[in-house]
Amino acid sequence: MEKSKQEPTNLATGLTTSEVQQRVASGQQNDALPPLTRSVKQIFRDNVFTLFNAINLVLGALVLVTGSYKNLLFLGVAVVNTAIGIYQEIRSKHQIDEMTLLSEGVMTVRRDGQPLEVRQEEVVLGDLLLLGRGDQVPVDGIVRETTGIEVDESQITGESDSIFKQTGDAVTSGSILMSGQAVIQATAVGENSFVKRLSTEAKHEKQSASQLLATINRIIKILTYTIIPLGAILFASKMLHGNDLNQSILGTVAAMVGMIPEGLVLLTSVALAAGAVTLARKHVLVRDLPAIEALARVDVLCLDKTGTITSGRLKLAAVKPLGPLDEGGQKQALSAIVRATEDTNETAMALQSALPEVNWAVDSVMPFSSERKWSGAKFRDHGIFVMGAPEFIFSPVPDGVTEQINGYAEAGDRVLSLATAEDVRDHQLVNPTLQGLVLISDELRPNAKSTLRYFKNQDVSLRVISGDNPATVASIAKRAGLDGADQFVNMSQITDEADDGQYDDLVAHETIFGRVTPAQKKRLIAAFQRAGHTVAMTGDGVNDILAMRQSDCSVAMASGSEATKSIADFVLLDSNFDAMINVLNEGRRVINNIERVASLYLIKTMYSVMLTLIFIFMTRSYPFQPIQLTPISVLTVGIPTFFLALEPNYQRLTGQFMEKVMQIAAPAAICDVGYILVIMYLGDLLALNYTQTSTLSVMFTGVIGLFALLLVARPLNRLKIGLVTLMAVCFVSIFVWGGPLFSLASIFNWKMAVIYVPLLISAYPVYYLVQGILGKRVFSKIHWR
Structure with a gap:
């Protein structure tokens, strides 16, 4: 890209105020860093214009054709879900933006002969920037004055070796000063420099590995290619079998609505956003939402001695x-x-x-x-x-x-x-x-002992990687109560020719690593990862940058260098390492709760898919209408999962999302399908009509959902028992007083009672048996990858 030509600025004075104003007026001003959050317009667009919302809209139009307007209630649920998602994300955006301003670094320029602190976007062409060790160069420039600096240009060249620069040498935006100080004149700013692209790459070069989001996205992708063809085939089948047009449409809509796990997507995005807001209140800036999950999965935490212990x-x-x-x-x-x-x-x-x-x-x-x-x-x-x-x-x-x-x-x-x-x-x-x-x-941090003890109790292995003498680090680590502090190694004795096997052996046996160079820090992190660990790295200086990029999750101190903060997933705004406890707890709470309640959302998806496949080959109508799914979705999934997702849950993550979900969801879905087929058979024997059999189908689908809710809510306490009891009472009330609204027949009918009384008695033993056999012995042994 062609750079703007710029005459040398007077070193003693820098630009004058009038010169700065002229450059701003002519557009020769730098760009701000890309925001961490989406704009309000993007939030609305991405939440409203989704594939599932489009499917819902089409299904709503089909229901309008039937004239059964109460069956449009599922659109209300979709609208509420979308509104909640938009509200929560905008709320979290404002909180994160406020925290970003607090952590945003300023740089010093020389203007009118005086040093002046400005933000990155306030730098103009020709400005003299006064940069020191740890600063990231925000523009393309030329070194006007220095006693010698070393620059890391790895974001440009891919090589991590420092490059020495002297007066007159060019410096590219995105570079990091590894040593020394310099006066650098801006020769290209804004769109004429690489800074915008490079700054974005610096932040996203290492993508957080979110197993949870990857799994949920995989589920959504599969459903995307499943819902529409299955719905079309079901509708065609019903019409070919001579079913009523309106009944075929309502049954098809119910099947397709049942297959959409809208609440699961909402719950995940809202939970992560709410987690970021909670951490912001505790003065922790989350720069990447999926990193909340990454840190929650961490089992090795690598620390520098200074600022932590x-x-x-x-x-x-x-x-x-x-x-x-x-x-x-x-x-x-x-x-x-x-x-x-x-x-x-x-x-x-x-x-x-x-x-x-x-x-x-x-x-x-x-x-x-x-x-x-x-x-x-x-x-x-x-x-x-x-x-x-x-x-x-x-x-x-x-x-x-x-x-x-x-x-x-x-x-x-x-x-x-x-x-x-x-x-x-x-x-x-x-x-x-x-x-x-x-x-x-x-001096030892006041809370160092309790903080290190907490991580030990949470099964997080702590390792200290420091540039100091290993004996010094080990002595301080012992005073802080760190286990294994007597196991240390002097990395200055490890040659550059050491192979990966030697590093693998070091991380398996040593706790303290002293006299570590930046390149060695990176190799140590990689060795932990090769051993199957999820690694977090804390740092505050340029010597930590390579290791932080290599790690699964990086944490920077706000008092550290701007370059370090720019690539970190989390920034501790108070530079207080004790805040890591809050980060770990919040991450585990969010992910554990999502994993726990996700099975309730997928029960409906799974039995809807199975019923659709079965009823394609049956002459009778699909067993539900859209309106009948509402009490099931709201009372056994929507409301209770909202409260369960707020519960403290700080257990270590196992990384077995699909295994846990399938252990609960699959047996429940199988029970739902089994009971519905039994109801259809017995309904034919007793000559029940469609409304009566669909009422019984709703009843037993909801009952199995409540059993699954009870299982998910464990360990039980008075609040959880009260929540499940309240949902059960509301569910029963719908059959007693809400029949006409939800297209349900009166349950005070002896033929229906002959069916549902013995089936209700059998429901819990059957569910417990199926869940025990399939959930624990079959689905727990399948690797869902």
């Missing part, structure tokens, strides 16, 4: 001289390094606040990199000084020093080394000399 509030504990420099000289060197590199990570900020200001003349800077794990500078009068992880500065660590490092690390301190070097070639130190050790302390 510890608070991340670091402080300088001590400086231990080991070379010619005394403590004062070392503190001067450390102060000079952090001020020269201008790093803004927690370690640099802790040193800067604890050390006196030193202004050494700087010739060049080596900014901190997650791969190198050290930073430094070449000072005009003092030479090269660097600080960072001892294992990465020295290979090997000098004799006698390892024991000291391990001792400090086991006490819980983060240990850095201060060193000098003769030169830096290709970003590698030449002859580094150890000057001393720097001890950084971190």
